[in-house]
Amino acid sequence: MADRERILKIRDLNISFKTDNGNxxxxxxxxxxxxxGETIAIVGESGSGKSVTTKAIMGILASNGTIDSGTIDYVWYxxxxxxxxxxxxxxxxxxELQKEIRGRKIAMVFQDPMTSxxxxxxxxxxxMEPMxxxxxxxxxxxxxxxxxxLELVGITDAEKRMKNYPHQLSGGMRQxxxxxxxxxxxxxxxxCDEPTTALDVTIQAKILELIQEIQKKKNLSVIYITHDLGVVAKVADYVNVMYAGKIVETGTxxxxxxxxxxxxxxxxxxxMPDLDTDDDELYTIPGxxxxxxxxVKGDAFAPRNKYALNIDLRLDPPTYYVPGSKTHKVSSWLMHENAPKVEMPExxxxxLDKMKKEGV
Structure with a gap:
């Protein structure tokens, strides 16, 4: 743990957007x-704030977006x-962002290659243009x-492809x-902002493997944004779970x-879809x-949380370390020492026990 070199540190970041209906x-x-050299994943439902966080890192927030407070400290040599x-x-x-950061020290792969x-x-x-x-x-x-x-990313006949236009290539090749x-x-x-969403499943796996190979060769630090926990399981070292603009759980x-x-x-x-389930319907989070x-008054997840306590409706929970871990943090009143003990659904x-046995 001691020899890990931090390259990016975000603290107390608050971002708002002006709309016709309000902030x-x-x-x-x-x-x-x-x-x-490490990979973190940011996961959560659509609208949880995953992409906005990373766009702030790149300095490419929409014109109606404002960073109200907080720091994004970036370290390089x-x-x-x-x-x-x-x-x-x-x-x-x-x-400065255009000259020093964007594309040069921090680069982004968007989910739809045709719009990129x-x-x-x-x-x-x-x-050639960025170089x-x-x-x-x-x-x-x-x-x-x-x-x-082009050869590094697995494009065959690279000289010929250099002369091609995007519409002449398949989705996987464009990505x-x-x-x-x-x-x-x-x-x-x-x-990587949902880098495989627009691709079919077989191409998805190849693109994920490609990014991992390049990461090892170049000792890159990678941030994945996704709602697909199957992708997270394959690529991430650490996971940050986002809900309503907050990170509610983080850990290995x-x-x-x-x-x-x-x-x-x-x-x-x-x-998560499971082929071996006995249920006829896929589980969805209510609300x-x-x-x-x-x-937001109290815990933003409280109205959808069947385990919510009275305090959840009044006060936003602090972040607690899970006992025995230096990396696992949870923002929930259920972690308070006086809270009733609640176990995850059977x-x-x-x-999860089955996944662990199978080494998923």
């Missing part, structure tokens, strides 16, 4: 850590002097590096191109999958997420 408090006090540098991304200007690629530009030009912009590489140097990147563009400036952090992959403590995490795990235009316990 939406989309992110409410998020704390997050990312270490060199100067490529010339080797000195350790630390900057708060929140305090950086648009020009310019349909009027050749693949080669799109892969020519950030590192002032000549066309010849950028072309050679682009060829290497590989997007990954190649993201890697073109040798970033330290790669953010084993802690979240085999010893979850928050009722919302129980619901997400119960909703809907809160409308964050209105102030059906979920059997399912």
């Amino acid at each position: 939406v408090k989309a992110i409410r006090g998020v704390n997050l850590d990312l270490y060199k 100067d490529e010339y002097t080797g000195e350790r540098q630390e900057r708060d991304i929140v305090q950086m200007s648009e020009r 690629l310019n349909p009027t530009m050749t693949i080669g030009r799109q892969v 020519m912009y950030h590192y002032k590489k000549s066309k010849q140097e950028a072309y050679q590096k682009a060829l290497e990147l 590989r191109i997007v990954i190649a563009i993201a890697l073109s400036c040798d970033p330290y952090v790669l953010i 992959i084993n802690e979240i999958f085999y010893d979850p403590r928050h009722p919302y995490t129980w619901g997400l795990l119960s909703a 809907t997420p809160p409308n964050l235009i209105y102030e 059906a979920l316990r059997r399912r």
Whole structure:
């Protein structure tokens, strides 16, 4: 644990969006850590704040979005002097973000490759452009590096593909191109926002394996955004469970999958499809997420939580460490020493025990 090198530290991040109906408090006090060479996953239902958090890291919030408070400290080593540098991304200007951070030190792979690629530009030009912009590489140097990147991401006949346009490639190949563009400036952090959603299952597995291979080769730190816990099980070292703009549970992959403590995490795990289940219907978490235009009183999950206590309706729970763990934290009043002892649903316990035996 001591030799882990922290590369990104988010503290007390609060983000709101101005709308015609009022201010939406989309992110409410998020704390997050990312270490060199490690993979964290951010999971939760749609609208929980996963993508907004990572867009804030990239400095690409929508024009109606505002960071109300908090810090996003990013650490890197100067490529010339080797000195350790630390900057708060929140305090950086648009020009600094564009020149220093976006695409250069932190890169992002979006979920739909067709909206990430310019349909009027050749693949080669799109892969070369970031290198020519950030590192002032000549066309010849950028072309050679682009060829290497296409081969790295598993594109066959790379020279021919350089001349192609996006519409001439399959969905899986387009996503590989997007990954190649993201890697073109040798970033330290790669953010993957649902990178396999638009792809069929067999291609999904190949893209996930590809990202893992590249991560090992380049010692990248990776942030996955997903609602698919099956993906999380394959790729993540640490998991952050988000609900209504807050991280409600965080821990190692084993802690979240085999010893979850928050009722919302129980619901997400119960909703995973299972071929061996005896149930006729897939489990769904009852109710809907809160409308964050209105102030959230107490625990945001309380109205959907059958284990909610009276205090949940009045006070937002603090974050507790799970006894015996330095990595497993839960934001729930059920973790209070005076709270009644509540066990996870028996059906979920059997399912998790089965997954553990099978080494899933």
